[in-house]
Amino acid sequence: MVGKIQNRETFIRQLSSRLQRLSTPVHVERPQWRYSPQHKTLQNLSQDELLVTLQKQCTRINTNCVVTSSADLAMTLEKVIDDYDGGPIMTWQDERFDAYGLTELFSNTLPKKQIELHTWDPTIGRDNISLVEKANIGITISDITLAESGTAVLFSNPHHGRTVSFLPTKSIILIPKSSIVPRMTQAAIQIRERLQNGETLASCVNFISGPSNSADIEMILVVGVHGPIYMTYIIIDDL
Template sequence: MTGQIQNRQAFIEKISQKLKRSEVPSAIERPQWAYTPQYNVLRDKTQDELLEVLQKQCKLINTTCKVTQLADLQEAVYETIQSYGGGPVIAWQDERVQQYGLSELFNERLPKEQVTVHIWDPVIGRENISLAEKANIGITIAEQTLAESGTAVLLSHKNHGRTVSFLPEKSIILIPKSTIVPRMTQAAVEIRKRILQGEKVPSCINFISGPSNSADIEMILVVGVHGPMCMTYIVIDDL
């Protein structure tokens, strides 16, 4: 059923009268602000400096942050999986998995060691969610990462199930160094740019800042209340 807007013109005219306008405007012009402090924080930092900011922030949000060259990524992911107690592992279906050289790890090396790996498959529908719920580790890839807050930006779509990032007990997020940005401002600008260019941006965009935390009860911090108890960011030096 398609919704309908009732009394729209009357409502707009009333607002215009309250704003003391002589007539209802036919279009709205985007304001030009004299000051834009949101763009200034960390604006002049290099990628190396943004990485340093991210690493410091990760210590505050109980997140392990590793840095590796692309050639050593497979070993870094393998070691992290081992430190987290092995599988089951669930990961996104993403072309970057092959680009980063992780196909051999997921399809051969881990299965040979009796570590179960499931790659998200839209064909099997909700069975993916059941597998994510049973998984020990979920592996995702950040589209951007905000240095200021240590926040990974994850785009969900049919091959990127959002449950991969919050149902498993542990989480590994791969972060290309080139995609680290100062803060939320730059992430929002990039998302808007994609939309204006006609790109179909997912309706579900997750901003994840380390393992789940809650201090609602007597300001006592509890980790892992409604999501992963442990999280590792693996920054790939792709520059």
Template structure:
């Protein structure tokens, strides 16, 4: 449903009048002499960005697995088994099928005693309750920041944000094509989507490995308010 803004012009006109100036209706975007945010890794190719991501994962206490579409199913199976299987929750995301994971998730895991719950928005809070008790949450990165090791997740009615932060362990599948240098490029991608009239998620999560906190005496504690462990599975999709 699209809302309608009422009396906007008169409201903004009154504010300008109170400030003692004419109402500004257009601003030229400033042209900066220096743009250092564009210089970081600006000439890096996808292989080089992946190397940066691999090194950063060491700093954020995150395991990283490199695989391709043909071996992704085995890689995901190994990671989930390493975490102990149990209750697994995942987005309802067509990319799982595109990556050839449907058979593993819907056929093999049930036979092996792994209980998979796929997010279903019609079940409301039941999804959240399941995520809270899940051992593993599986999501897919939409944009990945090499410099900080950050996965950017676009939530939707089929992609609940709790899947990434309530389970004990987090597994994020990262298409190699999604890796960009840093936040600068991610913001630009999102801005272009808005500019082109694309539907952009109302909730965008920037996740950098497992939860970390050093608020008390600067002592780092991992997993204090989210997943205790995290694994990124990078898929060579380009």
């Protein structure tokens, strides 16, 4: 469903009146800034150099970072799952898992090891939440990845439940190397371009920078307050 702005004209007229404007603007020109340093940060780095930047940032945000090839992804993911003590596991319903060669792992290997795995199913509604709450591991895929801050950007949709990334105790995020960009600036540009191309923006866009952290109380860092305690990024060399 596409969102619709309600009472826009009335709001703008009232705002213009409070600002003592003689007329109500019908169009706002985008300002042309003399300096745009946000575009220059890390702009000349290659994809390999952006990966190194991301890896360094992961050491600062308590996030395990593993690099693997597309061919070895299933084996790498299985090892991380074992290191995280298995299931229950919750995943998105995402065709990219099949494209990455994970069908055998999800359909045969994990069940044979008696590891319980559930896939987000929009037809069962809030029953998904009950499954996620009991999950030991949540597995998702990054749509855009910010090297500077070590941030995975996840777009929700009916098949990509947003709670899969933050209700389980442990989180595994698959990160295509091709998805890595310098920083928030490029993510905002990509999102804007998607809107301009007529794509529907996700109802929830999660920016995840490692496991949940909070130092609100007496500046004492506590991990896992609002989400997973443990986080692993699996970088897929898809270039």
